[in-house]
Amino acid sequence: MIDLQIAWMLLETLLPTEIAVPAANVVGALTGDAITTAVGVDPFSSLTSSLDVGFAQAEAISTEETDGGFWASVSDALVWTRDTVRDVMMPVGVVALGISLILACTLAWLLNLVALPGNWLAIALMALYAWLGPETGRWQLGLVSLAIAFLLGLVGELVEFLAGAMGASRAGASRRATLMAIVGSIIGAIVGGIVGLPIPVVGPVLAAILFGGLGATAGAMYAEWNDGKTWRDSWRIGQAAFWGRTTGTVGKMVAGLLVLVVCVIGVLF
Known part of the structure; x- marks a missing residue:
């Protein structure tokens, strides 16, 4: 696949536009076919799906943090208060x-x-x-x-x-x-x-x-x-x-x- 891409770049540089464009189309088609044949899935659609899943997970995590942020802070404050009071009182016995x-x-x-x-x-x-x-x-x-x-x-x-x-x-x-x-x-x-x-x-x-x-x-x-x-x-x-x-x-x-x-x-x- 890399060799075909290099060949396309050379053709685009060396040949006239009338010849380079059809050649690029051929190379692009071959490249796409090669990728599709090798992987079995369109690489661009796979990349898009992965990005969608990543964004969905990030939104879910952000929502959970937003919903539980206040109560988590209250719980942490209560635990800190309890531990602090215990540290003060325990020496008393x-x-x-x-x-x-x-x-x-x-x-x-x-x-x-x-x-x-x-x-x-x-x-x-x-x-x-x-x-x-x-x-x-x-x-x-x-x-x-x-x-x-x-x-x-x-x-x-x-x-x-x-x-x-x-x-x-x-x-x-x-x-x-x-x-x-x-x-x-x-x-x-x-x-x-x-x-x-x-x-x-x-x-x-x-x-x-x-x-x-x-x-x-x-x-x-x-x-x-x-x-x-x-x-x-x-x-x-x-x-x-x-x-x-x-x-x-x-x-x-x-x-x-x-x-x-x-x-x-x-x-x-």
Whole structure:
């Protein structure tokens, strides 16, 4: 094939145009036939097909990089953050981190006494520890423990909701009375936690529950009395607020205590 091309170039250079053009056509035809016969495929069509395939693959790769670029960057950033925090925390010691988690969850559990979402705060701390903490070993907190704690948190919220539905609202309390019952329960729980009861260990907790119920009663009665209701009606609504608040708090505290137990077992055992 190369010899034919060289011959065509010589003919085009040496011969006149009238002779060179037919000769070039003949040589070109022979060259094309030789290539087609030797390869079995038109070389130009093969080259075009290869280029089309290459462009298609390049476009597919570019599309994949564009689609996954953002989430890949987010994933890399999260992994980098986790590794960096681990490098900072690990010198403190895995034991200290585990004990700190248990203490933090205990404080979060006590927040339920003042109508704050202590259970969910404890669950969030457990999730953070499971992500940043050790992946293997005795101090690892697995996903099973985290899932159980989440279900217990839902149970606590359900108990509190049902208790509230059977409390002041069901007794006919107005929205203002319901709001004042919540405010009164928070203030009462804080006062009860400070004053406490003469019972070792659990005295402040029991006092916070009791005073929280009394605060709910006082708030609901005050709101209903200001709305013009009689003391008897206000007292009836106040009683409903007391039992609704107390039952909801006890149920949520029990669920939170179980969350704390799951945390302790998951970390220490």
